[in-house]
Amino acid sequence: MQEGSPGMLKAAAIGGGAMGLVAGLPLLGMLNCACCSLVIGAGFLASYLYSRDCIAAGAPFRAGQGAWVGLIAGLFYTLVTSVVGGVVQAVTGTSVEQAFEQIESMGGVDSSQLDQARQFIDSIGPVGLIVFGVFATLIIAAVFSTIGGAIGGAVFKQEPRTPVAPPAPTNYPPPV
Amino acid sequence: MTPASARIAHDRRATLSAIALAAFATALAAVVVALPGIEDARPTLGWTVRFALRPVCHQIPERSLTVADVPLPLCARCTGLLVGGVGGLVAGAALAAWRRRIGAGPFLAAVAPTVIDGALATVSWSPLGNVPRACLAVPAGLACGWFLAAAAGEVARRRGARRPMAAGAVSG
Numbered sequence: 001m002q003e004g005s006p007g008m009l010k011a012a013a014i015g016g017g018a019m020g021l022v023a024g025l026p027l028l029g030m031l032n033c034a035c036c037s038l039v040i041g042a043g044f045l046a047s048y049l050y051s052r053d054c055i056a057a058g059a060p061f062r063a064g065q066g067a068w069v070g071l072i073a074g075l076f077y078t079l080v081t082s083v084v085g086g087v088v089q090a091v092t093g094t095s096v097e098q099a100f101e102q103i104e105s106m107g108g109v110d111s112s113q114l115d116q117a118r119q120f121i122d123s124i125g126p127v128g129l130i131v132f133g134v135f136a137t138l139i140i141a142a143v144f145s146t147i148g149g150a151i152g153g154a155v156f157k158q159e160p161r162t163p164v165a166p167p168a169p170t171n172y173p174p175p176v
Numbered sequence: 177m178t179p180a181s182a183r184i185a186h187d188r189r190a191t192l193s194a195i196a197l198a199a200f201a202t203a204l205a206a207v208v209v210a211l212p213g214i215e216d217a218r219p220t221l222g223w224t225v226r227f228a229l230r231p232v233c234h235q236i237p238e239r240s241l242t243v244a245d246v247p248l249p250l251c252a253r254c255t256g257l258l259v260g261g262v263g264g265l266v267a268g269a270a271l272a273a274w275r276r277r278i279g280a281g282p283f284l285a286a287v288a289p290t291v292i293d294g295a296l297a298t299v300s301w302s303p304l305g306n307v308p309r310a311c312l313a314v315p316a317g318l319a320c321g322w323f324l325a326a327a328a329g330e331v332a333r334r335r336g337a338r339r340p341m342a343a344g345a346v347s348g
Contacts, residue, residue: 027298033234034294035254040178063274063327064334148346151320155283157330160215 006053007062008046008069015046015069016076024084026092037140040148042077042111047152054158065143070149074141081141082134094120096129112147127162185334187272189287190329194269201262201321208258212246224250241306251308253290255319256313273322274329286316286319 003032019042032038054061119130129166161169207225215222224237226254227304233254240247241255267273290313296302304312 030298031294033251034290035257036232037291037294062334063330067327067331136231144232147324150331151323153322154326154330155278155280157277 003067004057006050006057008050008065008072011049012046012069012072012175013076014019014049016042016078016141017080018042019073020077020080021084022071022096022146024081024087029081029085036140039074039077039144040151042141042172043148044155046070046073046145046154047149048156049133049155051152052160056068061153061156061158063150065093066153066156067150070152071142071146073149074143074145075138077141077145078134078138082137086130115167122155183336186333189336191269191272191332192276193328193332194265194273196324198262198265198269198321201258201265203292205258205262208217208248208250208255209243211249212243217248221280222249239306239309252310253294253313256310257290259310260314260317260319261302261315261324262317264318264323265325266321267318267323268325268329272329274333276326278322283319283323285328286315290316 019038023032028040043066046069050065050069051061054065081090104111106115124132151154184311190285207228208223211222211225227233229249233250235247235251236250239251239253240249241252250258290309293302293304293309302309
């Protein structure tokens, strides 16, 4: 972070948290199927919010800072979407087998792939499944949220304000 | 190193980083488009590519473009985004996107159609076929690719500018 720049945590928490909340919800979470749009959106939103903070503080905002705030937003995204997704799953009572049935009903998935996935889930157990899910989400969120933040950094980039020189004195003393 | 030659070196670094991104995206797009043709001969490669792309796309065959009646490993919208992204990255590298200032307006205008289409599809009302859906996503991909090239170029330029000058170099 550059000297005089505001903190990134607030913008990252709002951007990542908001998109993570949306992604954890049953229907809206499907928006992620379009090239991880919610994850990219998390970084982009965090980048936008951070650019506002930088403008307010009179600090520059550049693509590199956008990428950083996007990366941090990805961490918040993972945290929030894992918690919200877990709560939704607990409330709706959707089991892993039901999730598989939904995927099968959507079509387009090879049954042998599904069997391999079932065997994998059986072998790692429920705790392992949660850890694996959070870890996979973390990797994807880190990559795509950073991309979203970098794009936001290029879109909302802000050059530093040039300091205004004080006006030259006009009341010179009379020549002696 | 004189300031002028340093600026040229930083610009070259920026161009190289954007070209590297464009090359990666082009290779990915080539694999995606060519996969239906090579999948029979190399099933392991086909399975690996489809599995690797699974987390970023639903890959539903009915919503994917086909080559020789075999669906691509990305849906129509993601294919449009990828193809547009390649175009945006190449254009950004060629036209030095990091030196230009394009505001948020054009970006949002380019992204809006596919966002609206995606939102409608989420609530199970999608009037578009696969080809229009892919075409609608191309401007969004172009915009994302352009700004990604701009970001990569700017980061590479600034990293180069922060590096200390080589020992013995005479500052102009």
